[in-house]
Amino acid sequence: MFAHLPPYKSVTLDKLLLESEAASKVHPAVLRLGLKYAGGAVVGANARCLAMLRAFSEVIEDYATPEGKVLSRDLAAQLNTAIQFLVECRPLSVSMGNAIKFLKLQVSKVDPSTPEAEAKQTLLDKVERFIEEKIVFASREVVANAATKVENGDVILTYAHSAVIFDLLLHAHKAGVRFKTIVVDGRPHCEGRKLLRKLLHHGIPATYCLLNSLSYVIQEVTKTFLGASAVMSNGGPSRIASSPLSAWSDLPYLGLLNVMYDAMPSDLVTLIVTELGIIPPTSVPVILREYRQDPPL
């Protein structure tokens, strides 16, 4: 029934080196990153994208064009191998896909006549600028935009952990807005605990409960903020996980399914907060069109 979902397989270094062709060729920084993805050490759309761009910066820095090859072609090929390897570790997030598209475009635009050092420096600068503009600045803008929606006396509900949401709550708290938070959490990752810890650490009052208690807490909630992995994606990547309960595998009829993402219908969303402003979900195509027309950096 769930054959269409990519099955989960545990990823270890040994296994990768044995099975994956790409693994032996990639830069150590990429290898390290891939294992972190697979092990769940780096999670969240922004964090994953950021980590990937940093790793690629290292790749570019250490890159030396082989004799008789052109930088734009050969580097692109190297990056492709690295990306393929990362996909093997964990399917790409939408944010990573967008960043990769950008990077490839930049690499392909490098003039073959440019000296290697100069070309590398240009690329590194561009990656830095992408990070600055599209991730760091964008996050800050999102937080600033969303913070206008947090008012005194609000009870804000959020699910699991999202870096942007935490920044938002902290921002509002520091601005002196008095509000309460409810952190709703779900198994298996229980990422909400991370958010709860951070909130408590900064002295923000919080209520913690599991997803199942939602009907109980929802009546006092005034606003719900959720971090999204991707907007407009119809059903994100999913994975089938193995269970820590090993005895379960003895039962031939029993399967375990552990999907990673929900596709949330747009009619349940009131507003989407982006770095370009706060928009209703129906206006997402508008933003996408604007993006496409945007001249690349």
Next chain:
Amino acid sequence: MSLADEVDVFCGQLRARQVQEPLLTAKRTAYLMRLLTTTKRHGDAQALLDDVRSWGTKIQMAKPSELAIGNIIRRVLHIIREEAQQELEAAPPEVPGGGTESTVRAKRQGLLSKALQHPSLTAARALSLHNLLDFSLPPYSPTSAEAAAVAEAVSKQTPSIPETPGPGIVNDALSDTGRRRKSSRSGPVWQGKSAVIEQLNELIDELDEIAVAIAQQAHEHIHANEVILTFGVSETTLLFLKEAGKKRSFQVIVAEAAPGYGGHSMAAELAKAGLHTTAIADSAIFALMARVNKVVLGARALLANGGIMAETGTQLVALAAKRHAVPLVVLVGLYKLSPLFPHDPTVTFNDFKSPADIIDFDVMAEPLEPDLAEASTSSSALMTHSQMTDTQSTDGADLSNIPREAVSATAASSAPEVHVLNPAFDYVPPELISLFVTDTGGYTPSYVYRLLSEYYAREDYGLSKELMDALVR
């Protein structure tokens, strides 16, 4: 052991949450009621009714959130009333020589007017559409004052059911309850009692067979190659799915139902029975609902409006099912049918459990580092049960470091307030439910009000005033 001792033991177990299962609770209540009926002397039906009600209230007060207790008490009261009513009807007319059909009919007024004039006479048989037209309705128009008086009489509920003129017992038309009470001490024993005890035995047998009776209907509801989603663990649901699995092949998705994780054992049991089972986390319910053909689950209580109280998280399942237009079938024994309305369902019939099931204390203590030392040793714990409804709870071993009182002043000043919520039940409104499969067949939520009048007498709905006060806190 005397009845009082037995009741005390049971109440103690209820308070300590040693008896949790609604079915077990219902059975124990029914046993106690049978014990009460068999061992005590009652002069007439009214004395027995009063006795059952007072003992029943006592048991129910031990755990107001367990509605099955009150339901059984009401069933017992209803049985006694019916018996008394039958005797009344079987009694020969008092007018000598007036044995003709017409005089009997004349004596039996229209039920509606009876209900309005003498609430006592129609106590046992509720007025309903199918008997409303059985009798001719004499012209009668109550003034508003009269109606109010009648309503008061109904609420006070002192039906004086005339004594049966049994052999050897003189029917001296005892209508004064005080006199009758006196006579119950030593004098005559109510003749209808043996019939009542017989019916009580039937009730207890019925409770034993509920799960089987529900499971037998499985083939009507589960079809070949369907995908059935269920939530948490339920004996009834397990039996139901197993029974369906004997004839048909289908797939089951089991949501684990945190924080109890009953779904884990449920999935294992289903797989052992040879059903294709997939266990999922609760957060994946919505994502998978699109592929589900039917949701089948159990309930804790069936309320008068057709809504249910069930394990927490059931409402999310119901909402997801509604969103995807998936039928939601609730398996519920009719001993869970309660005539009470959920006025504030998140709190009214709910219960709160220890937050230790949700999150460990050390997870909370860590971010509050400066206070860590005091927080874990002193009583100023940072984790609280907010709105703890049952102060008698003795759940979990972590009580020592999780007092129920709200955050103390010291803790509040040095660290932010934290609440960890662990409600026990969820309310699912009737509009999210497609069908109830009960031991007597399938019913829609809109039919529940009829079931109520079939199983309970209207004047027993409240049981007693102190109980209603306890429930509507």
